[in-house]
Amino acid sequence: MNRLAFELKLDEEEVRPADYFDMMAGVGFGGLCALLLGRLRMTPRLVADELEKVATAIFNTGDDEIASAEYAMVKLRMVIEDILRRHGHPCNIDLRDDSNNRCKVVVFAALEVVADHCRPFRTYVHPRSSKGVRHTFVDVACAILAFPEFLPPVLIGRPGREERFSGIPHGFHNPMQEVLKESQWLFDKERPVSLVLSLGPGQGPIISSKDYRGTTSSRIVSKTDTVAKELSQRFCGVGEYLRLNVDKGLDNVELDDWHALGSIVSHTEVYLELPTITAHIDRAVQWLLRRNGSVTLEQLVCSNNHSQIKFLQQNHNEQLLKVVKQMNEIVQEAIEKITLVDAVGIRIPISLQLCRSYETLIKVIRVYYEDQRPPGTRLVKKGHFELVSGNEGEVVKPIAWRCVVTPGLTVEMSMIRHDYHTEGMNCPRCGHAYTDWTTKGWTTWGASR
The missing domain is CATH 3.40.1090.10 (Cytosolic phospholipase A2 catalytic domain)
Structure with a gap:
């Protein structure tokens, strides 16, 4: 006591x-x-x-x-x-x-x-x-x-x-x-x-x-x-x-x-x-x-048979362990993944194992676009996109990817249009025509925030 x-x-x-x-x-x-x-x-x-x-x-x-x-x-x-x-x-x-x-x-x-x-x-x-x-x-x-x-x-x-x-x-x-x-x-x-x-x-x-x-x-x-x-x-x-x-x-x-x-x-x-x-x-x-x-x-x-109680307790323990395991899996999935936000704002969780290298991540993105066919698929197929991260939207360089990638990282896609002399260049998501571009480069629509 x-x-x-x-x-x-x-x-x-x-x-x-x-x-x-x-x-x-x-x-x-x-x-x-x-x-x-x-x-x-x-x-x-x-x-x-x-x-x-x-x-x-x-x-x-x-x-x-x-x-x-x-x-x-x-x-x-x-x-x-x-x-x-x-x-x-x-x-x-x-x-x-x-x-x-x-x-x-x-x-x-x-x-x-x-x-x-x-x-x-x-x-x-x-x-x-x-x-x-x-x-x-x-x-x-x-x-x-x-x-x-x-x-x-x-x-x-x-x-x-x-x-x-x-x-x-x-x-x-x-x-x-x-x-x-x-x-x-x-x-x-x-x-x-x-x-x-x-x-x-x-x-x-x-x-x-x-x-x-x-x-x-x-x-x-x-x-x-x-x-x-x-x-x-x-x-x-x-x-x-x-x-x-x-x-x-x-x-x-x-x-x-x-x-x-x-x-x-x-x-x-x-x-x-x-x-x-x-x-x-x-x-x-x-x-x-x-x-x-x-x-x-x-x-x-x-219960005169102690094995019945043992079984009931064991069954309870097994159920508890099952729940704990599921919770651990959920936590691990949340921790051991990065989040890719595509050009139209869709959040795509990707296992960390599939994006250890920049080249592997690009392959995953291509497969996703080929399978789901979201807006911007044609640009992704041509490789006309960039990955940005951070509050300032800094472009992620392939050579620096291994230093950047960590569990819980969020990266965003920016689509690149090279045909800036074409009138009526449209947003991949809303179709809005964008005419305010510069002649020094290309126009970029950032991911929807």
Whole structure:
């Protein structure tokens, strides 16, 4: 957002992602970021500060693991409530946003009994969800952060029908597939997509072997890399899709390494300063400012075959290149030509390749007159004409032609009549008789101006 603020000539704190993105989503801490950015409309800098407070509450455990896990959940709730209070919201605020906020947010949590099921929690009304069921912001925030390794599950639902949620669904560390499906319920399928931005965790797969009680678990927590590769293949050639993920230095960072934020910041800044990444970010900013992409939502969501999107994008690129080529040809034709104005004022474009030498140009002029038969053809056939150029109408000498001819040059023809003793000598164009000649030479009708 710093880059966007720079382009808009605004202070960084004046630019809020919720004003530029129509939809945000995530799981775990990514889900909490989406809620803070989209639902509460915070700036990225504020979100970073609040995340540090939340992480400290979760991972600052004591010696008694069971007691500390339960207590960590209590502290987590207190921290979330404190965030709401400090930013002017009631502690029992609903997750659902009934205001005119353009940014819709959906976050996903895992059911304890079905860990590989992705349960969505939305800030908006969805056709498939019950309109009467409303969840609090605090409950949902705790549910998406209830990592089994550190926290107990969170109960959400009506009394007697509560469901237990425990953090990130198995296999959904990158929920982009679900987000794309969700978007088709919200927006028109023909709507152009400006930017699809995916932010990775900056680390490889993690296998969890124990839950917060120390019980052995075979649950694989992350398939981020696999999903990211599938999406990269699917959206190959689609400029509106951007994946950012710090690929070096964070492999050994664990969830509870919040005391080492300095190294995380350093590796992230190095990654963002890479020329390729900087170029991608610059392009993304331009897409956001335009708010008009070349791919529709239907093409992104409804195509299970990435080759179709690639073909559509390739076809778009081919059409664009074709137009650019035609424009270049037009420009080159205008630049790489001279203009000949004949004796009656007709402008004749001639390729520079056909008039590099004076002799070749004369041949071209003769062929033109023989083919088109304009006024003055008889004089041209006899060679009774001259070429003039410049504001003063200076005669162009054959020996000097190679020094004169340049792209864009305009030369004019002047017809020469040697029969100046003949009465009634007429203009080749209008036929007007010209009698005011001198006996020292010949009479010349210049090209019509």
